[in-house]
Amino acid sequence: MPELPDLTVVAEQLAERAAGRLVVDASAPAPILVRATPEQLRALAGTRLGRASRRGKFLLLPFERGRQTERVLAANPMLAGRFWLLDDSPKVRARTGLRLRLEGGGELRYVDREMLGKLYLVSPDRLDAIPGWSEMGPDADDPELSLERFRERIRRHPGELKSLLRNSRFVAGIGNAYSDEILWEARLAPLRRRSTLRAEEVDRLYLAMRTVLDDATERLRELVPPDIHLQHREFLKVHLRGGEPCPRCGRTLRQIGGDEATTFCRNCQPPF
Numbered sequence: 001m002p003e004l005p006d007l008t009v010v011a012e013q014l015a016e017r018a019a020g021r022l023v024v025d026a027s028a029p030a031p032i033l034v035r036a037t038p039e040q041l042r043a044l045a046g047t048r049l050g051r052a053s054r055r056g057k058f059l060l061l062p063f064e065r066g067r068q069t070e071r072v073l074a075a076n077p078m079l080a081g082r083f084w085l086l087d088d089s090p091k092v093r094a095r096t097g098l099r100l101r102l103e104g105g106g107e108l109r110y111v112d113r114e115m116l117g118k119l120y121l122v123s124p125d126r127l128d129a130i131p132g133w134s135e136m137g138p139d140a141d142d143p144e145l146s147l148e149r150f151r152e153r154i155r156r157h158p159g160e161l162k163s164l165l166r167n168s169r170f171v172a173g174i175g176n177a178y179s180d181e182i183l184w185e186a187r188l189a190p191l192r193r194r195s196t197l198r199a200e201e202v203d204r205l206y207l208a209m210r211t212v213l214d215d216a217t218e219r220l221r222e223l224v225p226p227d228i229h230l231q232h233r234e235f236l237k238v239h240l241r242g243g244e245p246c247p248r249c250g251r252t253l254r255q256i257g258g259d260e261a262t263t264f265c266r267n268c269q270p271p272f
Contacts, residue, residue, distance in 0.1 A: 004173030
């Protein structure tokens with residue numbers, strides 16, 4: 001699942017390589033993925049792509065006419081959605097949810113092999129109409145999310161730590177992979193309850209969250225271009241590495257669960 005570091009770098013790449021390009025045609029080969037009518041898609045012709053950005057696990061792509069943003073595409077890729085920026089127009093892949101043909105050749109496409117993602121095309125003042133948008137907490141990398149504010153927010157959210165980190169109402173942008181990495185970095189067990197944390201452990205969690213996400217974003221800025229459709233996780237220290245030695249203590253990493261597996265070190269991340 002694309003998470004905050006992945007989508008940050010994809011947005012940066014689109015802002016650098018696609019902003020200002022004229023949309024010649026827009027279509028939805030797999031229309032079930034796009035929350036827009038054919039007429040709304042056709043109306044994108046003649047607009048220009050604005051600078052892409054990210055909010056939580058949404059990638060935001062504005063469409064501008066003149067100096068005004070006319071529409072915004074808010075894409076939640078969910079499990080397997082990927083954007084492709086192509087110089088030419090080869091055969092269209094199965095499960096392509098959106099095609100944007102650009103002036104001068106080339107296309108921006110959204111492909112989703114699991115057909116679980118959601119693309120919302122809305123006016124810029126209607127983002128709150130997207131399910132869950134208005135309930136999102138601050139982005140996990142938001143400069144205004146200070147340690148003091150983090151301490152205040154975490155008091156309102158009970159439950160297990162891994163579920164807490166993945167709860168977009170608490171902080172936005174963290175999913176299964178980076179919650180594993182953050183909790184390992186903070187030396188906190190994923191199934192431990194928030195109510196058991198001592199003050200210094202809350203601070204340690206905040207620092208780990210910032211460090212892991214910042215470091216991952218920097219790594220991805222080197223690894224991703226030019227192929228924004230590829231997801232890189234090979235540098236992660238523990239996620240999906242169950243059975244391997246812990247990078248810190250050398251004990252065997254444990255892994256529980258199926259598709260949404262949780263990986264942790266019982267030695268470095270004690271239950272209490």
